[in-house]
Amino acid sequence: MTRLIEDWIKDIRDDIEKYEEKLVEKTGLNFLSLASNASNIPIDDLLASIKENKIGVIPITSGKGIIGSFASSVEAVLRFMGFDAFVTVDTDVAGMYEAHQRGAAIIFLADDKKFIAINLKKNIFVDNDLATAAGFVSAMEGAAGGNLKDMEILLIGCGKVGKEIVNELQRKNADIVVHDKNKSVLEEMERKGFRVLKDSNHIKKYRWIMDATSTGNWLKKDMLHPAVFIATPGVPISLDFEAYKHYKDRVLHDYLPIGVAVMAAMACK
Numbered sequence: 149m150t151r152l153i154e155d156w157i158k159d160i161r162d163d164i165e166k167y168e169e170k171l172v173e174k175t176g177l178n179f180l181s182l183a184s185n186a187s188n189i190p191i192d193d194l195l196a197s198i199k200e201n202k203i204g205v206i207p208i209t210s211g212k213g214i215i216g217s218f219a220s221s222v223e224a225v226l227r228f229m230g231f232d233a234f235v236t237v238d239t240d241v242a243g244m245y246e247a248h249q250r251g252a253a254i255i256f257l258a259d260d261k262k263f264i265a266i267n268l269k270k271n272i273f274v275d276n277d278l279a280t281a282a283g284f285v286s287a288m289e290g291a292a293g294g295n296l297k298d299m300e301i302l303l304i305g306c307g308k309v310g311k312e313i314v315n316e317l318q319r320k321n322a323d324i325v326v327h328d329k330n331k332s333v334l335e336e337m338e339r340k341g342f343r344v345l346k347d348s349n350h351i352k353k354y355r356w357i358m359d360a361t362s363t364g365n366w367l368k369k370d371m372l373h374p375a376v377f378i379a380t381p382g383v384p385i386s387l388d389f390e391a392y393k394h395y396k397d398r399v400l401h402d403y404l405p406i407g408v409a410v411m412a413a414m415a416c417k
């Protein structure tokens with residue numbers, strides 16, 4: 149996991165409506181329908197749960213400390229979905245106590261290793277890695293017209309999020325090819341029976357790409373299929389400036405909102 153930088157997320161609170169417009173343009177889905185699809189909760193049940201569940205977002209100071217704008221960005225996404233969400237004044241354990249006292253049924257909290265949501269009433273724990281993977285796979289499904297069955301999809305970056313993406317794509321019966329710059333990761337996937345792409349010069353052959361890599365600025369314009377669609381939670385974004393400028397209408401990337409929206413839906417289940 150790459151540690152977020154305030155500069156990447158500071159505009160989410162003010163621009164969440166514009167984020168959703170872009171999401172709809174690229175996938176045909178808004179945050180609610182995407183979260184409903186990714187969590188397998190029918191939209192009416194999700195809407196009912198949103199009314200019932202108050203959410204507390206708790207700033208955590210341990211490890212490398214609080215990331216500026218993180219808690220308020222999470223709160224903004226949740227409020228945009230319709231949840232009664234708040235950031236606690238207190239941090240850490242006192243923040244958890246405050247959230248409970250203020251009636252939160254669900255809490256969101258993150259440290260350097262994990263970002264989770266907990267439904268306190270139902271004892272449900274949701275991991276951001278899984279929710280992000282499910283959210284971006286649903287986004288890809290939307291972009292592809294609603295069905296990933298037998299569609300050839302190249303997954304680049306097979307770490308924690310990438311492996312969750314593979315699981316989600318398998319559930320959708322997609323035709324998965326895996327690429328990772330780490331040879332041992334590729335060997336492990338090959339042993340498990342996956343098709344692997346060893347040479348990054350051949351990324352260009354793939355029209356549908358999911359990217360969960362953790363290094364930015366390495367994917368160049370001439371490495372990509374002219375009609376490529378890329379769904380990527382990778383931080384920082386892999387495409388360099390020129391590639392992003394050229395392909396931005398066919399690249400779906402965000403630093404937080406999709407994962408948060410799906411975490412909330414999964415926590416309601």
Ligand SMILES: NC(=O)c1ccc[n+]([C@@H]2O[C@H](COP(=O)([O-])OP(=O)(O)OC[C@H]3O[C@@H](n4cnc5c(N)ncnc54)[C@H](O)[C@@H]3O)[C@@H](O)[C@H]2O)c1
Pocket residue numbers: 149150151276277280304305306307308309310327328329330333360361362363366380381382383384402403404405406407408
């Ligand atoms: N946008 C979001 O909401 C969101 C949520 C969770 C994680 N993330 C980000 O997703 C990324 C992946 O997270 P993770 O926890 O799986 O990380 P990870 O370190 O477990 O896995 C990253 C994988 O990508 C591979 N990789 C890195 N650079 C590569 C390159 N240039 N070409 C090919 N493979 C490359 C690595 O070898 C590794 O296997 C991180 O940047 C993380 O911060 C984003």
